[in-house]
Amino acid sequence: MKSLLIAGKDVKILVKDRKALLMMIVMPIVLTAILGSALKGAMGGGGMPETVLGVYSNGANAWATSILRSLEDEALAITVEQASTEKQLHEWMEKGRVDVGVLIPSDWGDVSGEGRAVILPVAGHGSEATIIRQIFDTYAMTADAIAVSTELLMTEAATISAAGGEVDVKALHDGLAATLQSIANEPRDYVEETSVGEQSVSAMQYYAAAMAAMFLLFNAMTGGKSFHRERQTETMTRLMMTPTSVRSILAGKFIGTFFFAFFQFTIFMAVTHYLLKVDWGTNSLQTFFIAICYCIAVSGLSMVMAVFTTDEKMADVVGSMGVQVMALLGGSMLPLSVFPEALRNIALLTPNSWALTGFTSIMSGTAWSALWLPAGTLLLIGSIGTLVGSFRLKLHSL
Missing domain, CATH: 3.40.190 (D-Maltodextrin-Binding Protein; domain 2)
Incomplete structure (x- = not known):
């Protein structure tokens, strides 16, 4: 119960932050519209490319x-x-x-x-x-x-x-x-x-999935900054003086990041579907399944961001740079197919590449069996991030 109260407080703060809403919800929709329209004819080149x-x-x-x-x-x-x-x-x-x-x-x-x-x-x-x-x-x-x-x-x-x-x-x-x-x-x-699935993926679909994967990553940075903000305002100290356990505080932070990330994805998916006519696939359960797994991975990474940065400013800088690097390597900027093999192998280390693979597979019409690998990898990333963050936070007694 205490964990849910902490999570609710974090979500409420984020929802009231107009700058955060502009960055996390409006910006990816705008970029999807621009990139999907501008690159509709360029995602295969012209003439006869290599x-x-x-x-x-x-x-x-x-x-x-x-x-x-x-x-x-x-x-x-x-x-x-x-x-x-x-x-x-x-x-x-x-x-x-x-x-x-x-x-x-x-x-x-x-x-x-x-x-x-x-x-x-x-x-x-x-x-x-x-x-x-x-x-x-x-x-x-x-x-x-x-x-x-x-x-x-x-x-x-x-x-x-x-x-x-x-x-x-x-x-x-x-x-x-x-x-x-x-x-x-x-x-x-x-x-x-024919396509690998039942249908091919358009440029608009690809960049909708790519922008969702990229901007959900910012929640890892936001979650890390939340830890430091509460330390600086001594809110964390006051929580520690109450009967609230360290486990409840950590669980609340994790759940808060998860709920906001899932809220962000749901809004983004609905707007792109009805406004930009993006087809997210015929099986919505598959889409939300991958989205949930990805939100868990992002929430786990927010724990890592909190314990390996010293203050809110550092979390902001490291988080922004990390998101941009992972977005570039993970295919959110350019399709992975244009990368050399070495970079495609490195992309397997980024969570957004696995989320992007899952979303585009669903859009092309795939079976559940094809989603176990990306889903399992995302859950593993989230679990490892949570364990590392929890262990280090407990070690330093917050």
Whole structure:
């Protein structure tokens, strides 16, 4: 009960602080609108940028071998990486090692016409995926036309020769032209495009998730400053003189940070959904589940901020710098897919990168099983932060 009273007091102070509300709620909404609109066409570049294409073929296929050889042309600026399994290809996509993935079935190019290559765009690389699809479609149409026309030509010539007659070159030419024209006009799909989930993530969606992940981090700084503010005003000393235990005080601070962070996310999600038309995914339970896990991580980090800074000013400086560094490394400023592999590995150490991964996965339509890793990592960060903060605060008797 005492913990809830302490938490309620902290939340009340933050809600009454207009500067804090402007910084924590209004600013991320404005930045989401600006970045999402301005970078809508830039999150895949223009023309044909350097593209890393991940390919998995589940069997020997003449078409696949031929087109992959063609894609190695330096003029196309495409680097082809062949995965040994479909699972490996998806792992490359999740880690941002490839920009576009392609699954080529063993029956692609068969006379049945049922086999289709599947294009899998990575978030932020929609234009590259479109270009890759066009390349595969054009190649398939051309190869199919050549195969059919050649078969027709050889069959006709063999029939005429077997009958002892002469081959009519003009008739073969006209038949070949008619066949090529009919194949070119036939509405047949050789390639299909899909996303890792059920749908792709737009620039507006990505930056909504990125700004939420970034600005919720500021609660770690705010929670740390709250500890120092109460020390300076001797509120903490007066609390210690009451029957309130150290555990209750720590729990109250943790709960206060958690509630304000969750309140901030809920307001941000509602405003971006209704005002900016951001689709946070079809499963709101998944979104709030990741949000709760992230708020726990942020609350744990606020404990670390409190015990490893000496005063409110230091907490402000260290917190601001820390948030900016983690925002840059964690993909809140630029998509992780544009980073080199070394930086993508470092990003795994930042809590906002895991929250961003969870939110964007939900937006693309993912199963619960795909959320256990980011959720578990966020809970681990929160638990470690809370334990470290609690131990150090108790050690120094506040």
